[in-house]
Amino acid sequence: MTRMIHKLAGLIFDMDGVLVDSNPFHLDKWMALLNEHGIEFDPAQLPEQILGQRNDTALRFFFGDKLSAEERRRLIEELEEKFRRAFRSHARPLPGLEPLVVEGHRAGIPMAVASSAMAKNVEFVVEALGFRRYFKALVNGDEVSKPKPDPEIYLKAARLLGAKPQSSVAFRHEMRRNRVKFPRFRASLANPGRSRGRKFHGTEPAPP
Structure with a gap:
């Protein structure tokens, strides 16, 4: 190169x-969210399901049509605020x-x-x-x-x-x-x- x-x-x-x-931090935030809402998931499959995906796509995958547009927006904001707080001191x-x-x-x-x-x-x-x-x-x-x-x-x-x-x-x-x-x-x-x-x-x- x-x-x-x-x-x-x-x-x-x-x-x-x-x-x-940053991917370990994204996985952590999603595991916390899914556990909080009682949604079962396979930790071994989670990277393929969420990494590189848009949040709204991942939310639809796990929640289906249960969330309104406003609920999806709120969850996305909460997810990413948690990520930024957790990752700030680790950014390199x-x-x-x-x-x-x-x-x-x-x-x-x-x-x-x-x-x-x-x-x-x-x-x-x-x-x-x-x-x-x-x-x-x-x-x-x-x-x-x-x-x-x-x-x-x-x-x-x-x-x-x-x-x-x-x-x-x-x-x-x-x-x-x-x-x-x-x-x-x-x-x-x-x-x-x-x-x-x-x-x-x-x-x-x-x-x-």
Whole structure:
């Protein structure tokens, strides 16, 4: 990546599991919510069911149609406020991330965050890392119509950067359900689903 970075038109990063190891905190907040409401769940399956999903999608999965729109909104606000309080003192970049972001910034490569999280959380994490000055665009899950693993959010980020996808690299958090190719990007680098202590790895070069 270091050798090719100066040739890139854009760098686009997922947030949870890519910028930061926040997923354990998301799992904790969901387990607390489900236990509070007496909803049975399999802890081993929970990461696949909630990580990378929009909150309203996950709420419908577990609660069905029992919640009104206002109840869903209130629960989402409570969930994310709990997350921000718990994660604030733990916000630090994953290994290998900061040198890459700094190098991209010095090389003049526009960079973006593309996350399914709500806008308030994206701003919170980027600000907590002290990385806001590095990113030209922050795209959240409410700004796209198709959820991940569809690449719409990454393509929107590329448009905001003014970068062609085929000349850009997307860094994404990968779960079993979203192991898909990103053929329109020069490369897609996938972080492992369990990201603690691991560096970016794995590439899917775009076809020539």
